[in-house]
Amino acid sequence: MRTEESKTASTILYSILIFLTFIKVEARNYKQVCSSSSCGEINNISYPFRLRGDPSGCGDPDYELSCVNNKTILEIFPGKYYVKNISYEDQVLRLVDVNFANANRSCSLPSGSVENTDGFVQDFRFKGVLDSLGSRFRFVKCSRNISSLQEAANHTTIPCLTRNGSYVYAVYDGEYSYYNPQPSCSVVSLAPVDLLHDINYKFPSYEAVMELLEAGFFVGWSLECRDCSLAGKSCVVKSWDKPLTYICERENKELTRSQGNLIIAGIVVGGLIALLVIIGILVFFVRKYRTRRNASSSTEKN
Template structure:
């Protein structure tokens, strides 16, 4: 879990107006009820199913219902199964359709790279701020929602690195197949090994602890979480204005959004938590 400081920049004067709004409140789409598909029974704004009325939900967060399974297409041809949607912390949990919880020999269908998210409406990291009653903050906390699972094919066995978890007897191939839970630097790649595929999994365990392949596969079967905080902020904080947005995690029951309006006079530069680009005439 990494910590940092939210920042903004300007060339001239600015002031802040802080307004806190509940994450559970939904202002638009009041005529739209919740949609359901299979195990996911709470599809509501900003999400929508393809067959929902046009005024319901945001097209950027459209889901499909296929064979009674809720599906999210992250990229063309890459359809992940939706396990749950959490409106309290702005996350959606996905599972690769190639993974079967009852069969440890199953592998992810898609090779996942986190950089793919840069062009999408989702993030793998959330920014959360803890606010005191007097309005001051204790800083921003960056929460990592998932970790990499790297599958490797090796011509020789690797016995001196506990991070290389042997997938046998689950995966039986002519060469040795290992799984590494967490990031793997290039210098940590052993001779005779090559990357077979990348997968994503939310942590049911620490990447630093030793684990069995059964535990790694169980984590893959649980899936990985993505944040749709960007969409929630744009909806609550009026994306036509210059707003920054973060999560106030002071409340224990559910997280709330905090909108910060910045009014800048003259030419200036503004960088929000949503990574909006700086520009002129703000």
């Protein structure tokens, strides 16, 4: 009797364990359905983006936004930017540096540099097709006044930051161009802008520069490119149909010397084998021809 009760208890316990395991697996595979969030003028914050404070499982943690004073903010390297628009179809954001968004146009440098000195977005989360497109202002600090130099004709002076023998300029940099600072100058920051113009375009005043900076710029994003970057690979566009899709670019690894020698040896050995096969075939046909000829000669003599 006790044996049967023990078997029954064991069966029940085993069934419970299987049930709990099944529930655990299902919970792990379950993707939470989340409604879009909103903050100020941005009312369509959805996957992959999330607002700080959203339920766990909503959006991707790498694409978390914050809502401060009813404004949506994205932090990149280590600047802060107001999100003005999110296009999920084009996979692009329109951003404005918080230091350039004030109506009073306070005189300031960018809060951070989204791009490196070559004009490429540094943050692995934002490696979309706009990665190397557009123009920028390079903020340059010089140890002397270079305004009168012909080579510095496109340098716009920033009066409120020029003091104590230090001269600060905003230099417009067009698409795919590279700026070489004057010997007495160095680049201190970059700010992307949405304008394609000649590199030597001259802005008449810092107020004119500010108008463009206040308008903001576009930056693309791609989860596929994010994953490629984390794997140490670059990504390429797989399909231009919207929304764009990407794949990791195949690595072209250089052959080692031993691998090269093995390939050469294989080619040489393969060539020798092919030559021997050809010679063998020729010898076979020559012998066959001679055999037939000799047989024919013997028949004629008889």
